[in-house]
Amino acid sequence: MKRYDVILVGSGSAASQAAATLRDAGKEVAIIENWTFGGTCPQRGCDPKKMLVEGAELLARTEHMQKLGVKGSLSLDWASFKERIDEYRFSIPTSKTQHWNEMNIDLYQGEPHFIDENMIAIDGHELYASQFLIATGQTPRPLDIPGGEHAITSDDVFDLDALPPSIHIVGAGYIAFEFAHIFRRFGSDVTLLIRSHALKAFDQNVVHRLLEESKRIGITVRHDVEPKRIDGNTLTLSDDSTLEGVVLNATGRIPSIERLHLDTVGVKSDRHGVLVNEYLQTSNPNIYAAGDVANSPNPALTPFAGQEGRLAALNMLHGNTRALPERPAPTVVFSTPPIAKVGLTVEEAEAEGIAFDVKETDMSHFLTYKRINDPTAYSKLLISTEGHVIGAHLIGQHAPELINLFSFIIQNNLSHQHVKHLEVAYPTVASDISYLV
Ligand SMILES: Cc1cc2nc3c(=O)[nH]c(=O)nc-3n(C[C@H](O)[C@H](O)[C@H](O)COP(=O)(O)OP(=O)(O)OC[C@H]3O[C@@H](n4cnc5c(N)ncnc54)[C@H](O)[C@@H]3O)c2cc1C
Numbered sequence: 001m002k003r004y005d006v007i008l009v010g011s012g013s014a015a016s017q018a019a020a021t022l023r024d025a026g027k028e029v030a031i032i033e034n035w036t037f038g039g040t041c042p043q044r045g046c047d048p049k050k051m052l053v054e055g056a057e058l059l060a061r062t063e064h065m066q067k068l069g070v071k072g073s074l075s076l077d078w079a080s081f082k083e084r085i086d087e088y089r090f091s092i093p094t095s096k097t098q099h100w101n102e103m104n105i106d107l108y109q110g111e112p113h114f115i116d117e118n119m120i121a122i123d124g125h126e127l128y129a130s131q132f133l134i135a136t137g138q139t140p141r142p143l144d145i146p147g148g149e150h151a152i153t154s155d156d157v158f159d160l161d162a163l164p165p166s167i168h169i170v171g172a173g174y175i176a177f178e179f180a181h182i183f184r185r186f187g188s189d190v191t192l193l194i195r196s197h198a199l200k201a202f203d204q205n206v207v208h209r210l211l212e213e214s215k216r217i218g219i220t221v222r223h224d225v226e227p228k229r230i231d232g233n234t235l236t237l238s239d240d241s242t243l244e245g246v247v248l249n250a251t252g253r254i255p256s257i258e259r260l261h262l263d264t265v266g267v268k269s270d271r272h273g274v275l276v277n278e279y280l281q282t283s284n285p286n287i288y289a290a291g292d293v294a295n296s297p298n299p300a301l302t303p304f305a306g307q308e309g310r311l312a313a314l315n316m317l318h319g320n321t322r323a324l325p326e327r328p329a330p331t332v333v334f335s336t337p338p339i340a341k342v343g344l345t346v347e348e349a350e351a352e353g354i355a356f357d358v359k360e361t362d363m364s365h366f367l368t369y370k371r372i373n374d375p376t377a378y379s380k381l382l383i384s385t386e387g388h389v390i391g392a393h394l395i396g397q398h399a400p401e402l403i404n405l406f407s408f409i410i411q412n413n414l415s416h417q418h419v420k421h422l423e424v425a426y427p428t429v430a431s432d433i434s435y436l437v
Pocket residue numbers: 009010011012013014015032033034035036037038039040041044045046047049110111112135136137138154175256257259260290291292293300301302303305
């Protein structure tokens with residue numbers, strides 16, 4: 001029987017960081033993956049999605065610039081984008097496996113399950129390890145209506161050979177909004193079926209502006225009906241009306257733990273994932289969990305998966321010495337326009353009893369946005385009475401980069417006086433910051 005110091009289950013961002021940290025410390029490591037090696041982000045998540053977003057953004061930008069003298073029209077060819085995306089995503093397993101082979105990490109592909117706290121079985125093999133890291137991420141939540149299995153998920157979007165003429169998206173989270181905007185900009189008729197609040201974790205003023213802009217670009221946003229049944233290409237709604245076309249299930253993601261037999265080893269979980277303490281250790285001291293699969297306070301996003309993988313590995317190596325840091329999480333919805341946030345929302349700040357002022361700014365009057373004709377640019381900052389930015393909420397073409405500056409400001413606890421006098425290049429997006437705080 002093969003013996004290892006640590007076996008990592010899953011091969012995404014969390015496992016990658018953990019593997020590097022453990023090998024640097026000289027540990028014998030194996031990785032088990034039940035799909036292709038490399039994880040969600042580069043193969044069916046952030047990266048291929050962002051390649052589609054680039055097209056959608058270019059179209060949006062061109063539309064705005066037509067009022068400033070740009071002539072001609074632009075169109076996006078799904079098949080060509082898909083070809084480039086395939087080139088990228090299909091190269092990931094090879095580059096990852098090569099990298100791990102060079103690091104002398106053993107790789108296993110198949111369906112694993114725990115036998116006991118030191119043993120895992122995979123397709124007839126039994127592997128021993130002193131410790132395990134569960135880093136299996138999340139998977140789309142099934143759409144719980146008759147015929148729900150006919151809906152595609154975000155995983156399947158990248159396999160579509162042709163742009164669907166009509167697509168009906170069920171969900172109200174970031175994946176629903178991003179794909180609604182991508183498909184609309186590429187030329188599909190898009191319906192967004194929203195059950196309750198859209199983008200609950202975001203500032204609702206910002207979300208309202210995004211909803212208005214979604215409608216303006218031709219996305220049909222419906223709050224009044226729910227999906228009832230899917231028969232082939234027909235979606236029946238709760239009012240018994242029907243829609244023809246592809247249905248995209250974007251109702252959320254659930255932890256990928258179904259077939260691991262976690263109960264055998266006393267690892268507890270709930271619907272948000274594997275339960276972990278602040279050191280990312282599960283209810284079994286030999287077994288840690290990191291990334292999207294772990295029910296930690298971090299959002300299910302790539303940078304946090306990587307950080308957690310590294311932190312879990314350090315705790316496995318040195319005992320529980322490093323607790324999860326409390327850091328503000330910058331988050332972006334890559335719609336057109338994008339929205340972004342970091343730090344607290346008004347509701348969160350109030351719940352924490354923090355005294356603060358709100359500063360709202362319509363940035364569309366700034367030259368930065370006049371020169372690209374972006375009428376959506378808006379900022380809402382929460383500034384504590386002690387003078388520190390505690391939350392930033394943005395919409396507009398530059399929101400994804402601007403939010404990183406606010407993340408830096410919040411992480412370093414810079415006072416708004418300090419921020420007002422930062423030396424930055426002009427005329428840039430950053431040079432507006434002194435007017436926002
Ligand atoms: C459409 C989409 C867009 C996204 N966009 C962004 C974005 O813009 N920015 C951002 O930060 N994040 C984004 N994310 C989230 C990001 O992809 C995840 O946060 C990140 O990939 C999590 O890394 P991980 O290592 O925890 O899990 P994963 O990368 O999901 O890796 C888990 C691996 O475990 C494997 N696995 C699952 N079950 C088992 C099992 N039983 N046995 C063995 N292996 C198993 C999986 O096949 C997978 O390879 C997006 C996700 C999606 C789906």
